[in-house]
Amino acid sequence: MKGFAGFDRKQDCVLVIRDSDIVTAALREALAGAPPEERPGLERALATVAATADATEERLRARWVRSRLADAGFTGDITSVAALRALRRAEPRLSLLAAVLLQRQAVAHPE
Structure with missing residues (x-):
């Protein structure tokens, strides 16, 4: 059985949470009453x-991987074993399999 993130239940995953509709509504409300x-x-x-609300879960996970690598100071090749280690x-808490799958998504969805 597949979990929310497309991984089996026994694997670690990165769950994508979307609140863009709530943020959009709040921004529209603020815009309606905003001074010029x-x-x-x-x-x-x-x-x-609006531009990010349509991103797929895979693309959001890919961004997350790149962000985590950047925060860790990794600047090398994202396809490398070194990138996997850095992630x-x-x-x-990521299993090796989950990290490999996330790395593949990051490679498949370049910015």
């Missing part, structure tokens, strides 16, 4: 949320 000087920033924020050091 705040409107450009709110409009840009709304556009940013597991950054997230020690």
Whole structure:
């Protein structure tokens, strides 16, 4: 049986949580009552949320992997064993299999 993230239950996973509809509604409400000087920033924020709301779970996981690698200071080849090691050091609770699957998603979905 597959879990939420597409991994078997025995594997670790990265669960994608989407709150973009809540954020979008809050931004629209803020924009409706915003003074003219705040409107450009709110409009840009709304556009940013809209642009990311359509991303697939795989793409979001790929971004997460790249973010974790960057936070860990890894700047090498994302397809390398060194990247896999860096990801597991950054997230020690990931199983080797989960880390490999996440690495593959990051490779398949470049920014």
